[in-house]
Amino acid sequence: MTRLLIVLVAVSFASQLLINLLPGDPTVAILGTNATEEARAELRATMNLDQNVFARYLEWVSGAMQGDLGHSVTNRRSVTETISERLPLTLELLFASVVLAVVIALVLALLTAEKPSGPTARVSSGVSLVFLSSPVFVTGIALAAIIGLKLGWLDVSGYRPPADGLVPHVRSIILPVLTMALGQIALYYRMLHAEMSATLKEDYILLARARGYGRVRVLVRHAMRPSFTSLLTVIGLSLGAMMGGSVIVESLFGLPGLGRLLIDASYARDFVTVQGVVAVIAFAYVVINLTVDVFYAVLDPRIHT
Numbered sequence: 001m002t003r004l005l006i007v008l009v010a011v012s013f014a015s016q017l018l019i020n021l022l023p024g025d026p027t028v029a030i031l032g033t034n035a036t037e038e039a040r041a042e043l044r045a046t047m048n049l050d051q052n053v054f055a056r057y058l059e060w061v062s063g064a065m066q067g068d069l070g071h072s073v074t075n076r077r078s079v080t081e082t083i084s085e086r087l088p089l090t091l092e093l094l095f096a097s098v099v100l101a102v103v104i105a106l107v108l109a110l111l112t113a114e115k116p117s118g119p120t121a122r123v124s125s126g127v128s129l130v131f132l133s134s135p136v137f138v139t140g141i142a143l144a145a146i147i148g149l150k151l152g153w154l155d156v157s158g159y160r161p162p163a164d165g166l167v168p169h170v171r172s173i174i175l176p177v178l179t180m181a182l183g184q185i186a187l188y189y190r191m192l193h194a195e196m197s198a199t200l201k202e203d204y205i206l207l208a209r210a211r212g213y214g215r216v217r218v219l220v221r222h223a224m225r226p227s228f229t230s231l232l233t234v235i236g237l238s239l240g241a242m243m244g245g246s247v248i249v250e251s252l253f254g255l256p257g258l259g260r261l262l263i264d265a266s267y268a269r270d271f272v273t274v275q276g277v278v279a280v281i282a283f284a285y286v287v288i289n290l291t292v293d294v295f296y297a298v299l300d301p302r303i304h305t
Contacts, residue, residue, distance in 0.1 A: 011282035012064075015275045016057045047073060047272060060275070069276035074268045079276035083258065087280070089159070090246050090257040093173065097180035097242060098235060104181075105188035109196050109227075121193065128186035136245040140179040140252045148175060157254035176253045180245055184238055191234050195227040236292035240285050 027040040027049070043049075048056045063070065069079040112121035131139065148156035154175055160168040247259030254260075258277060265273035 005286070008279075008282050008286050012061075012275070012279045013057055015278040016053060016060065018271065018274070043073060046071075064279065069279065070272040072265075072270050072273045074265075074270045074273075079273050082261065082273065083276060083280055086256060086258045086261045089255060090243075090250070090259060093176055093180060093246055093249070093255070093257065094239065094242055096173070096177045097184060098239070100177060101181040101184035101188055102231070102235070104185050105192055108185075108189045109192035112193055124189065125193070128189050130186075131182045132186035132190070134183065136179060136183060137248050137252060139182055140175070140249055143175050143179055144252070159253075159255045173255070176249045176255060179249050179252075180242055183245075184242065187238060188231065188234060191230060192227050195230055199226055232292055232295055236288055239288050243281055243284065 027035070027043045027047075048059060051059070060070065067080055069083070071078055072082065108124050112118065112124055115121060144156045147153050154171055156175070158172060160172040162169045243259075246257060247262055249255070250257040250259040251263050258280070262274060262277045265271075265277065
């Protein structure tokens with residue numbers, strides 16, 4: 001827990017330092033060269049640039065602990081409110097991608113675990129290796145070009161909120177979810193396939209078969225269950241990478257999520273919003289890792305958080 005808090009503080013403080021590390025005057029970058037000195041001085045006061053970095057950080061932490069992440073320097077809106085509007089879409093993408101990846105990976109692992117050198121296993125391993133080694137933007141562009149543009153099955157860009165109807169909403173997020181899930185399917189499958197293939201060689205599996213247990217029962221109840229702890233570990237670690245990947249995916253498909261907000265704020269040199277988004281992402285990563293530790297203790301009482 002202590003190390004997770006250290007990570008959160010380090011990331012949030014590092015984002016604060018970005019303003020000092022960038023060359024030039026941030027107020028000139030935001031307001032332009034034609035802005036008056038009075039306007040730049042007002043913006044410096046708004047962004048607390050007239051204070052040293054430690055004083056600015058302590059003031060930001062004080063506000064963040066009360067739910068106040070500051071106000072955007074471009075539209076004067078509350079960063080907390082803006083993030084609360086964008087966060088649900090990003091969480092939906094992450095949740096849907098993980099669920100899809102886990103389901104497909106489990107099915108593939110169950111189909112190939114008994115014959116790890118069979119044709120199905122070799123094809124699955126080869127395809128998974130391709131997706132595992134492909135950057136998310138390459139996968140997204142390929143899916144958009146084939147499924148969206150060539151076949152015309154789905155819209156390449158644009159977002160339809162749930163208020164527009166369930167079907168339009170689902171259609172607008174299928175390609176982004178699939179883009180984020182494909183790499184994770186490959187990762188989860190390769191881990192599950194290796195572990196289940198090794199588990200099937202254990203003595204207790206042979207004993208279960210000798211007792212007349214059916215193939216499905218042996219695979220699901222005996223071979224798959226020991227892999228859950230490892231799968232949970234991989235999911236917890238991969239969620240951090242998926243949050244980073246959502247920045248690319250949301251920009252690629254024009255989705256108004258947290259990742260797109262981070263990109264837009266970076267282009268606008270809206271450092272207050274950037275710091276708020278980075279802090280929320282870091283906090284989410286800390287919470288995810290803490291949750292994984294708790295589930296470890298539930299799955300295996302020998303492990304203490």
